[in-house]
Amino acid sequence: MHRRADQGWIEVIAGPMFSGKSEELIRRVTRYHLARVPTQTFKPALDTRYAVAEVVSHSRLSTEATPVGDSAELLRTVEDRTVIVGIDEGQFFDDGLVEVAEMLAGAGKNLIIAGLDLDYLGRPFEPIPSLMLRAEYVTKSLAVCHKCGGAGLFTQRVVQSDDLVVLGATDTYEARCRRCYDPNEASQTTMDVE
Numbered sequence: 001m002h003r004r005a006d007q008g009w010i011e012v013i014a015g016p017m018f019s020g021k022s023e024e025l026i027r028r029v030t031r032y033h034l035a036r037v038p039t040q041t042f043k044p045a046l047d048t049r050y051a052v053a054e055v056v057s058h059s060r061l062s063t064e065a066t067p068v069g070d071s072a073e074l075l076r077t078v079e080d081r082t083v084i085v086g087i088d089e090g091q092f093f094d095d096g097l098v099e100v101a102e103m104l105a106g107a108g109k110n111l112i113i114a115g116l117d118l119d120y121l122g123r124p125f126e127p128i129p130s131l132m133l134r135a136e137y138v139t140k141s142l143a144v145c146h147k148c149g150g151a152g153l154f155t156q157r158v159v160q161s162d163d164l165v166v167l168g169a170t171d172t173y174e175a176r177c178r179r180c181y182d183p184n185e186a187s188q189t190t191m192d193v194e
Ligand code: ADP
Pocket: 015, 016, 017, 018, 019, 020, 021, 022, 023, 024, 056, 057, 058, 059, 142, 143, 144, 145, 146, 152, 175
């Protein structure tokens, strides 16, 4: 594995759903790919929303991606020649992703990791917060609040479920600003109906 002084760092793109994290990941990875820098992009195998072997944004941009079950499988699948490692939906990985990212960056690879920094209850969504602290570059992306057009930094679940992970796109979640965000909204809506 060759190593250069100007290589080996971690970039994190964090924010709520619809904030353009996948778009930004795709943009950053694609420009290296077009310049023939060896690139690999990964996604958690559980995210099958738009495609199994692609990262697809809500605006339908896409790039090829390898689905992996966990951080150990990701590490095994990174090839020696790879310089750019893209990872989408980082919050769906185990906490081992922090160590794996640091190992890969230490070996001269540039990581670009996108993911939710907060879960639907507004709590830190590991391993993204830990990765942000270990990253050279952090981009906090914001969406447009679906209710008022303000700065959307929360992901509001608009259907009833207590599961941490409920896969979905436009009907299941909305981006909300701090004034319009209410973690109890989905359950209240359901209780009102009952
Ligand atoms: P993320 O990966 O952060 O969930 P994507 O990159 O998949 O976001 O999608 C971003 C795109 O989502 C925007 O460019 C826009 O076309 C669309 N979009 C839908 N709802 C919103 C919203 N409330 N705020 C911003 N963009 C939105």
